[in-house]
Amino acid sequence: MTDTPETQTFEPVIIGFTCNWCSYRAADMAGTARMKYAPNVRLIRLMCSGRLDPTFVLKAFAGGADAVLVSGCHPGDCHYINQNYKMLRRFHLLKRVLQQMGIEPERIKLLWASAAEGAIFAEEINKFVEQVRPLGPLNWKPGNGAQVEAPVHEEVPA
Amino acid sequence: MEKKERIGVYVCHCGTNIAGVVNVGEVSTWAAENLKEQGVVIARDYKFMCSSLGQELIQKDIKEHGLTRVVVAACSPHLHEQTFRNACKGAGLNPYLSELVSIREQSSWVHTDKVAATEKSKALIAGGVARVIHHEPLEPLRVPIHPATLVVGGGIAGIQAALEIANAGYPVYLVEREPSIGGHMAQFDKTFPTLDCSACILTPKMVEAGNHPNITLLTYSEVEKVDGYVGNFVVTIRKRARSVNEELCTGCGICWEKCPKKVVDNIFEAGMGTRKAIYVPFPQAVPKYPVIDRENCTYYIKGTCKACEKFCPTNAIDFAQEDQLLNVEVGNIILATGYELFDARRITQYGYGRLANVFTSLEFERLSNAAGPTGGNIVLRDGKTVPKVVGIVHCVGSRDKNYNEYCSAICCMQSLKFAHLVHERTGAEVYNFYIDIRTPAKGYEEFYHRLLEEGTHFIRGKVAEISDAVRLPGEEGKLIIQVEDTLTGNQLRVPVDMVILSAGLEPRRDAKEVANKFGISCSADGWLIERHPKLDPVATVTEGIYIAGCVQGPKDIPASVAQGAAAAARILGKIQQKEIALEPVRASINQDQCSGCRICNNLCPFNAILFHEDRMVSEVNPALCQGCGTCVAACPAGAISGTGFSNEQILSQIEGLLLLNIPKKETVA
DSSP states (O other), rough: OSOHHHHHHOOOOEEEEEEEHHHHHHHHHHTTTTTTOOOEEEEEEEOOGGGGGGHHHHHHTTTTOOOOEEOOOTTTTTTTTHHHHHHHHHHHHHHHHHHTTTTGGGGGEEEEEEEOOOHHHHHHHHHHHHGGGGSSSOOOTTGGGGGGGOOOOOOOOO | OOOOOOEEEEETTTTTTTTTTTHHHHHHHHHHHHTTTTEEEEEEEETTTTSSOOOOOOHHHHHHOOOOOOEEEEOOHHHHHHHHHHHHTTTTEEEEEEEEEEEEIIIIOOOOOOHHHHHHHHHHOOOOOOOHHTOOOOOEEEEEEEOOEHHHHEEOHHHHHHEEEEEHHHOOEEEOOSSSSGGGGOOSSSSSTTTTEHHHHHHHHHHHHHHOEEEEEOEEEEEEEEEEETTEEEEEEEEOOOOOOTOOOOOOOHHHOOOOOOOEETTTTSSSEEEEEEEETTOOSSOOOOOOOOTTTTTHHHHHOOOHHHHHHHHBOOTTOEEEEEEEESSSSEEEEOEEEEEESGGGOOTTTTTTEEEEHHHHHHHHOOTTTTOOOOOTTTTSSSSEEEEEEEEEEEEESSSOSOSSHHHHHHHHHHHHHHHHHHOOHHHHHHSSSOSSSOOOOOOOHHHHHHTOOOEESSEEEEEOOSTTTTTTEEHHHHHHHHHHHTEEEEEEEEEEEEEEEEEEEHHHHHHHHHOOOOOOTTBBSSBBBTTTTSOSTTEEEEEOOOGSSOOOOHOOOOOOHHHHHHHHHHTTTTTTEOOOEEEEEETTTOOOOOOHHHHHHHHOEEEEEETTEEOOHHHHHHOOOOOHHOOOOOOOEEEOHHHHHHHHHHHHHHTTTTOOOOOOO
């Protein structure tokens, strides 16, 4: 580290989850087309975004990742018919849980990318890195969650 | 850690593709030193790992160093995973004990910062090493293949596919929704660019399919349900009641001669002609048996008539006939359900449906067809006036963000064909209004030049409006085409007698349903998606389901035929092998841990999870499972594990990617 302000030189480490059929192939496509993007994301290939166990995301944060990218086929284009929708459900819940744990929602990103969208994939990664950089390293301390207001539950008639 | 794996790491230069950005020497030295704890016993870098010398290097090390795991850092697994698996197999190591880490597509090709790319490559390799430890030796799944094939759709693509398979000696069920096979091609008069008579080249194939001992023709039928998986599908087909006993009918045609009820034929004749309530769609129909259209038949409406029954010489009319549900077993399925024509009414400014002498391309096909309603005379809607000036509008509903963005591929050639036919048969002046002329196939460009020489006018511009509103002298009684000639920048008003709208191709209205029924997917446009747009155009992501013809996207007859034959060849290859090897990425449920909550049951889109009521546990059918892993992620009891993508594998990979448990040493000089 140099003595410049930390957030300017901070290079976040991002773990990215991709599906075998669309988003991983988008990454392949970005590669074959030699599109340049920030080197901060390290990808994991799953067969389907539906395989994304929320534990994986928690594990990544716990292990020192500053942010997590979750990507899959566009809705309607899933290789496994509609499993990306099932990931989507989990994603929304997970995002909320993370928030309650004190993790800024900007640290997790959902990206739909088809196998032909290498350019979009590269561009979105760049945007994401710039979104995370100002947040600085993940500062996950026990008790942070208390700062977040508990979600308001509607009265459910018995 | 129990028994320590002996891991070899191989870093590929890929010429300068990787080595030009990533310091491969540094990476392999780093892996050898820093990943010792993880079990790396050897790390090398080599110019081309995929070359036979590179593969031999791995094989030699497996034997000499007793490697139990192999990590190759090179290109994308989609390119060379199989190569390195085979290399391992060749040296006696189970192929699934290897891992390919992509440091080309994901590092050297996309990053310019050499230091960062090198560091990232190290992390990716650490992830691969951590993951490979948890790989298990696997065997591909083997399932037997039923030799029969189902072909859905009896157009030219489906007919071709059925014939190829049947001629190879295997049974085929050819299912067609309409009463006859033939598809759109049967409606055409001529085919471009050779101007072959469409019926003359199609009907022999139809007859061959109809008479083939290996083909079971199921017309006027639809697929209701598909169960099972590659090699062993069970398909339920609804054979709709024809009201004609096929055993007795000879196809003599007396019934439709005697039938008093005339009906406008919106399907085969595109609304240009009529048929009877009992009918065959066209004289060369295969099979030759008619059907009674119950919605229009006087007997079904009023309870009297029965003219057909009275005159039938073989007593084949059966008013009480009911739909039949047939179950057939097949190993593979080809979907060749074709396309629908873009509804030109949607572009109101073109006046179709409002201005009598605006025709669609399919209407013109019938008009120019010698067997059509006018006997091939090209005349206006009044049935007698020969047009003196004809305008042909290209790209109607195609290449238009308001309707369909894609190019329908066939309209340019079709329009040129129309221009030629109009010119030849009526001597009329012909104007083509085009955006671009696209003639990219054998003999197509030559045909375009022939048209230019014939004196057809070509105006480059998208037609703004077609109207009958007279503004200038000479426009009385004409249709006026308003267009900007984009080559000269002039606004033109071209008065014509007849307009032909070269309507684009659209997916079948029920394409989505069909895709769901067969467990495959459609693009946002509605065309069914092939497994790979370049290298696997007829297979789909569901094993055993193939697509051919326009169902996959707009294409001309030669391309449809080629796809039909290609799909057949793929299937024949599979049938020949008697059994099929499936990638062993599958979910399995630990019966002792399953709580029987059934959460996974509804998550599976392939119905691969069955619930045993007696034991209250769920089980995965490995042949149906496609390995997406959604159930694995969802199981609250952690009872489901996914082969090849287990929790241990992925969690370890995360640790590796984050360089956890790796001694920090100063590596960057």
